[in-house]
Amino acid sequence: MSHGCSCHAQFGREQLEEIEKLLEPYSGQPGSLIQALHKAQNVAGYLPREAQVLVAEKLNVPLTRVYGVVSFYSLFTTKPKGRHKIHVCTGTACYVRGASRLLNQLEDQLQIKPGDTTKDGQFSVDVVRCLGACGLGPVVTVDEDVYGRVNNGKLDDILSKYSRE
Amino acid sequence: MEMYRSHVLVCAGAGCISSDCKSVQSALREHIEKTGLENEVKVVETGCMGPCDLGPVIMIFPDGVFYRKLKPEDAVEIVNEHLIKGKVVTRLLHRPVGSEERVADFGQLEFFKRQTRIALRNTGIINPESVEEYIARDGYRALGKVLSQMTPQQVIDTVKESGLRGRGGAGFPTGMKWEFTARANGDTKYVVCNADEGDPGAFMDRSILEGDPHSVLEAMAICGYAIRASRGYIYVRAEYPLAVDRLETAINKAREYGLLGENIFGTGFNFDIETRVGAGAFVCGEETALLASIEGQRGEPRPKPPFPAQEGLWGKPTVINNVETWANIPPIILNGAGWFASIGTEKSKGTKVFALAGKVNNTGLVEVPMGTTLREIIFDIGGGIPGGKKFKAVQTGGPSGGCIPEEYLDTPVDYDSLTKLGTIMGSGGMIIVDEDTCMVDLAKFFLEFVQEESCGKCAPCRIGTKRMLEILQRITSGDGRQGDIELLEELSRGIKSSALCGLGQTAPNPVLSTLRYFRHEYEAHINDKKCPAGACQALLTYYINPETCRGCGLCSKECPAGAITGEKKKPHVIDPAKCIKCGSCKQKCKFGSIITV
Numbered sequence: 001m002s003h004g005c006s007c008h009a010q011f012g013r014e015q016l017e018e019i020e021k022l023l024e025p026y027s028g029q030p031g032s033l034i035q036a037l038h039k040a041q042n043v044a045g046y047l048p049r050e051a052q053v054l055v056a057e058k059l060n061v062p063l064t065r066v067y068g069v070v071s072f073y074s075l076f077t078t079k080p081k082g083r084h085k086i087h088v089c090t091g092t093a094c095y096v097r098g099a100s101r102l103l104n105q106l107e108d109q110l111q112i113k114p115g116d117t118t119k120d121g122q123f124s125v126d127v128v129r130c131l132g133a134c135g136l137g138p139v140v141t142v143d144e145d146v147y148g149r150v151n152n153g154k155l156d157d158i159l160s161k162y163s164r165e
Numbered sequence: 166m167e168m169y170r171s172h173v174l175v176c177a178g179a180g181c182i183s184s185d186c187k188s189v190q191s192a193l194r195e196h197i198e199k200t201g202l203e204n205e206v207k208v209v210e211t212g213c214m215g216p217c218d219l220g221p222v223i224m225i226f227p228d229g230v231f232y233r234k235l236k237p238e239d240a241v242e243i244v245n246e247h248l249i250k251g252k253v254v255t256r257l258l259h260r261p262v263g264s265e266e267r268v269a270d271f272g273q274l275e276f277f278k279r280q281t282r283i284a285l286r287n288t289g290i291i292n293p294e295s296v297e298e299y300i301a302r303d304g305y306r307a308l309g310k311v312l313s314q315m316t317p318q319q320v321i322d323t324v325k326e327s328g329l330r331g332r333g334g335a336g337f338p339t340g341m342k343w344e345f346t347a348r349a350n351g352d353t354k355y356v357v358c359n360a361d362e363g364d365p366g367a368f369m370d371r372s373i374l375e376g377d378p379h380s381v382l383e384a385m386a387i388c389g390y391a392i393r394a395s396r397g398y399i400y401v402r403a404e405y406p407l408a409v410d411r412l413e414t415a416i417n418k419a420r421e422y423g424l425l426g427e428n429i430f431g432t433g434f435n436f437d438i439e440t441r442v443g444a445g446a447f448v449c450g451e452e453t454a455l456l457a458s459i460e461g462q463r464g465e466p467r468p469k470p471p472f473p474a475q476e477g478l479w480g481k482p483t484v485i486n487n488v489e490t491w492a493n494i495p496p497i498i499l500n501g502a503g504w505f506a507s508i509g510t511e512k513s514k515g516t517k518v519f520a521l522a523g524k525v526n527n528t529g530l531v532e533v534p535m536g537t538t539l540r541e542i543i544f545d546i547g548g549g550i551p552g553g554k555k556f557k558a559v560q561t562g563g564p565s566g567g568c569i570p571e572e573y574l575d576t577p578v579d580y581d582s583l584t585k586l587g588t589i590m591g592s593g594g595m596i597i598v599d600e601d602t603c604m605v606d607l608a609k610f611f612l613e614f615v616q617e618e619s620c621g622k623c624a625p626c627r628i629g630t631k632r633m634l635e636i637l638q639r640i641t642s643g644d645g646r647q648g649d650i651e652l653l654e655e656l657s658r659g660i661k662s663s664a665l666c667g668l669g670q671t672a673p674n675p676v677l678s679t680l681r682y683f684r685h686e687y688e689a690h691i692n693d694k695k696c697p698a699g700a701c702q703a704l705l706t707y708y709i710n711p712e713t714c715r716g717c718g719l720c721s722k723e724c725p726a727g728a729i730t731g732e733k734k735k736p737h738v739i740d741p742a743k744c745i746k747c748g749s750c751k752q753k754c755k756f757g758s759i760i761t762v
Contacts, residue, residue: 030461031459031460031461032461033461033462034441034442034443034444034458034461035441035442037444038403038442038444061461065462068463069444069461069462069463072446072463072464072620073443073444073445073446073464074444074445074446074617075403075444075445076444076445090365091365091366092365092366092522092523092560092563092564092594092596092610092611093365093366093522093523093528093596094365095365095610096522096523096524096596096598096602096607097523097524128404128445129363129365129447129614129617129618130363130364130365130366130367130368130404131179131404132179132362132367132368132371132404132405133179133180133183133217133368134180134217134366134367134368134520134522134528135180135216135217135218135220135522135528135529136180136183136184136217136218136220137522139183146182146183147183148180148183148184152752
């Protein structure tokens, strides 16, 4: 299926129970589907089929509709993410300042394309269209940390830093 | 009441946060406490001040001194020298582009001097988490005036007479939209704020939401009174978690103070607001797609008519406006329609917030009256092009817009003048590109974006833009053919006239616009297989200048294709047959000997 191995992104009964608790406020409310999916995804970082089934049951929404929404919005994913999620901003301002070079470098060094996770589950790479920090382009985020004015050398340092954790 | 002799405003806009302004702020607070000044000097965390490229920045009042590019280590000197001894720290002052002198007073800097801040009136000045500071700057006075002195129709008339047009991009007259919704049948109506600022390069809405959230809440409540709605929703894109946070804090505070909820100001008027978070879909900035998303559906647009004013959220009449549009409402109510209409041009009243980014010196947010020229915005306020490069074009309106070349720099900016030039105002994003940017590549970039974000519902957008993208991919990889330009133009006409929503209808704009002003670049790619800007990798030939090459061999070691040969200390040569044009050699060369032709 995908490059990522799921062993680091555990998904089992514990996760399902946690999701069930988080879905309580949205019980029986089809209109809250997107908010509910955000909460559910935060538990393990992705939405495997079991999670979607649970959301469908709790909100009283057909599974096909849940899947339709999950597959439509780019922030929802059915693939497990890495321990560290790298996002490269490819908004116009960052693009004009060389964001595509950074993507090439990531592809070279990590051997994965945007949307995938490394075999060892350490990193996943995604593009994001504009974080609104255009004055600092090119921008790269790793988890919650934001890095501005990133060039190839700086990206090297960033990768080294997170490789150790 | 606390009185302070000095206020230190620390910018905590998105850009500065990314530059770690939090550490600078902690260091300042720490040292102020250490020196026993905490009862004399107040540190305030504000929203975006505007000059994002210079962050972290602070302003010290009452002096109005502006310090930039700060590090936590600078805190000690700022406290000791400026706050205690009253001596300005010269090395931390800004030296404007092309100037010898550093400037202390922010009001003397062209970047700030030339702005007229209405939508951004509080951003960068108040603590966005404090409702008291918002109130102190006339916050919620407009709502009070509306509820106690004006009828719903008077509110609508005021907005109509002001001439305010939607700041999200379409520029539809706001007052007219409110009137249609007020007149629509039905008892249940909604007020929605479109905070799905998806245009890459636009961050003005983000700054207002994070720096002055109450302005949006107050405006929505005013609209609720005017159209007789009691519920509002703010749809924020998921990529702005801080904005969501600040909004929720503001909503809770407003409810606490009786400014939202039941019986506001004791007038019997009820209005409450909830946030809704997006999930990463650019198309959800389109109003009908946004409403579908709030309803928990896939963000697919719906045919218009019916417009949201008649049938919007859950089929009810809905006013949906952009964040910046909302931010203009309270001042219009307080200062009057005539005041707003006296600013700007005949058909475009008021001001506009522009986000300057790309190849420009002063990146950041600026708010100027409509009618200000592009030259003034880009060169006087923006500081011109860095690195001594030449201005090539300014791209406006994001993926729905187009580019404007040098000969039109003296155009006064307003909705109609930009439309005449083949672009749109859009959300106000202005990406400046220089001589190193390939306009064909830029058009391709926008089409890639559109293809990713197309919802897929209608064939013209789903299939048409794909075909256009394929043509551009061929052109930029050296495989362009005679007839490609004409085909692009034909496809563009078809898509523009038949796509279901604004995304598809405007998707061909970047191509049409670059064809209009930079046709020669397309022709060079197709006929000569050359990229004049030197950007399209596949069309470049890498060449080592034998006069400057020192024969160090770094490039040949770096080359993944073994295309470079040469003896030590003798000029090296690239074999074009083997060269894969990756550019690694050029990056490694310390002597600038490798050039692309």
